[in-house]
Amino acid sequence: MLLFLLLPASGETLHYAISWPSGLSLGEATLDATKSDSGEWHFGFDLDASVPGFAIRDKYQSKALGPGICSSELVKTMQRGSRKSEETDSFDQKAHLLTRQTKAPGGKSDYSISGCARDALAFLQFARNELAAGRLAQQQQIVLGGAYDVRLELSGTETVKSNGKPVQADRVQTTIKGPASEITVQILFARDAARTPVLARIPLSLGTFTVELTH
Numbered sequence: 001m002l003l004f005l006l007l008p009a010s011g012e013t014l015h016y017a018i019s020w021p022s023g024l025s026l027g028e029a030t031l032d033a034t035k036s037d038s039g040e041w042h043f044g045f046d047l048d049a050s051v052p053g054f055a056i057r058d059k060y061q062s063k064a065l066g067p068g069i070c071s072s073e074l075v076k077t078m079q080r081g082s083r084k085s086e087e088t089d090s091f092d093q094k095a096h097l098l099t100r101q102t103k104a105p106g107g108k109s110d111y112s113i114s115g116c117a118r119d120a121l122a123f124l125q126f127a128r129n130e131l132a133a134g135r136l137a138q139q140q141q142i143v144l145g146g147a148y149d150v151r152l153e154l155s156g157t158e159t160v161k162s163n164g165k166p167v168q169a170d171r172v173q174t175t176i177k178g179p180a181s182e183i184t185v186q187i188l189f190a191r192d193a194a195r196t197p198v199l200a201r202i203p204l205s206l207g208t209f210t211v212e213l214t215h
Contacts, residue, residue, distance in 0.1 A: 011035070011042075014196065015214050018049055021207025027056070029211065031197075033125060040065055040072075043121035054081050062121040069126045070116040074143065089143060091117055098143065113143070120144040127152065128195040131170070149177045160188055162198040162213045169198055 011034030018026045027049030034042045043062040050056050057079040063072045074089040087102040091113065098111045118126060120142050127137040139151040153173040159166050169188035176183050186201040200211040 012194070016211050017214050018047075019210045019212070021209060026051075026209065028214075031121075041069055041122065041125065043125065045121055055079050060119075060121060062119050064118070064122040064125075066116075068116045069118060069122045069129070071119045071122045071143070074119040074121075076145065087145075089119065091119075091143075093117065111147070113147075114141055118142055123150065124197070127172075128189065128197070131172075131189055131195040132193065136172070146178055151175045151177075155186075157191075158188060160199050162190070163215050167198055 011032060013030065013032040016029045016031070018029060020026050027047065029048070030044070030046045032044045036042065041062075041064040043060075043064070045058070045060040045062075047058040048056070059077040061073075061075045063074075064070055065072055070093050071089075071091045072093070073091065075086070076089075077086045078084070085102070087100055087107075090099045090101070091097075092099070093113075093116060096113050096115065096117075098113045098117065099108065100111065101108050118140070123137070123140070123142045130137045136152045136154060139149065141147050142150050151174075153175070155171045155173045157168060158171050159168050161167070167190050169190050172187050172189060174185045174187050176185065183203065185203070186199075187197055188199040190196040190198045196213065198213040202209045202211065
């Protein structure tokens with residue numbers, strides 16, 4: 001609740017540049033968050049990391065409710081070249097049930113979820129709220145296609161450039177573990193009232209990719 005009071009009435013839109021390990025541009029992303037008068041959160045994340053001859057575009061739209069930012073719906077649309085896919089996750093928080101619907105024949109399935117389950121976008125907002133209150137979000141399972149265990153660990157402060165200006169930020173080691181994979185991503189949150197995410201470092205087989213706030 002604290003964070004929303006600090007956001008402009010129209011919400012928040014953040015723009016990021018995505019770079020290869022060499023520093024060359026790979027693409028861009030936009031993250032936005034708004035809250036309606038009824039108390040429903042709306043989150044969006046658009047990614048365009050296309051390369052010549054091959055389109056990579058992802059779009060995520062999330063809805064969540066309450067001060068705990070518990071997810072109610074996540075719609076994911078992805079494009080890889082000419083291949084497109086779409087799926088909708090509907091969260092029944094009272095029944096602890098997630099229903100996933102894809103456009104493929106027989107593409108409906110149900111999964112058990114924990115109380116106040118969150119998708120990745122809802123969790124990011126929740127983590128920012130917790131940081132604004134002086135806490136780290138506790139380890140929990142989030143939903144983004146599959147279910148992933150996420151653990152946060154504060155690993156110091158760092159001065160980074162954001163929109164061409166130096167910004168002091170808290171560095172949070174974010175360990176994401178799935179059924180067959182595990183990765184630790186560094187996310188740097190500005191020490192402003194909204195705990196704006198200003199930089200992410202993502203280690204992959206080709207090197208460490210960066211996602212940097214531009215405006």
